[in-house]
Amino acid sequence: ELKVEQNPLFLSMQEGKNYTIYCNYSTTSDRLYWYRQDPGKSLESLFVLLSNGAVKQEGRLMASLDTKARLSTLHITAAVHDLSATYFCAPSRGSGYALNFGKGTSLLVTP
Amino acid sequence: DSGVTQTPKHLITATGQRVTLRCSPRSGDLSVYWYQQSLDQGLQFLIQYYNGEERAKGNILERFSAQQFPDLHSELNLSSLELGDSALYFCASSVGGLNYGYTFGSGTRLTVV
Numbered sequence: 001e002l003k004v005e006q007n008p009l010f011l012s013m014q015e016g017k018n019y020t021i022y023c024n025y026s027t028t029s030d031r032l033y034w035y036r037q038d039p040g041k042s043l044e045s046l047f048v049l050l051s052n053g054a055v056k057q058e059g060r061l062m063a064s065l066d067t068k069a070r071l072s073t074l075h076i077t078a079a080v081h082d083l084s085a086t087y088f089c090a091p092s093r094g095s096g097y098a099l100n101f102g103k104g105t106s107l108l109v110t111p
Numbered sequence: 112d113s114g115v116t117q118t119p120k121h122l123i124t125a126t127g128q129r130v131t132l133r134c135s136p137r138s139g140d141l142s143v144y145w146y147q148q149s150l151d152q153g154l155q156f157l158i159q160y161y162n163g164e165e166r167a168k169g170n171i172l173e174r175f176s177a178q179q180f181p182d183l184h185s186e187l188n189l190s191s192l193e194l195g196d197s198a199l200y201f202c203a204s205s206v207g208g209l210n211y212g213y214t215f216g217s218g219t220r221l222t223v224v
Binding site: 033035040041042043045048088095096097098099100101102103104 | 113142144146153154156159161166167169199201203205212213214215216217218220
């Protein structure tokens, strides 16, 4: 069974600061996804990382993947309040396989 | 609108009852995945269907069952409901094959009282 560990689970940070969320997973995975969820809402796709060394950036968020270390990171640069949400990582064994989600990182950005 | 439609959005029912949740996947997507999200268990994969056939099972209870119909919509049946079944139930769909996108619906919030 593919186990996924995210840390931290809760993160309170000030606006303008930088921080990194870590996602470790237990077995070889073909790809890794990052999703964002606002309270009571659906999951919004942020990034799909398809290969070792993949790096993707969108605005203040940057995700990377190290398949050898079974580690993905989501880096937040100069946080703003609108980034407050829960972030999930989800490795997948490949196309057509179900996603296995971490417990999520609940991020609160304060003034 | 993600293209994945789930109905109903909210459902309140009593313990011991049975409910059916419905999911229409995005046009062209052959795979449907069901997930349960609760505060204590997080996002748990329940079951996957691909083009009408069961493809994979996750942490799905025996009281729960699902099917995918020829028009590719899927239904998740939850029976003998318990208080602990209260959760958000999400459906996601994907094309499968070389495509790597998974699209989630807006979810059904089930409250068992």
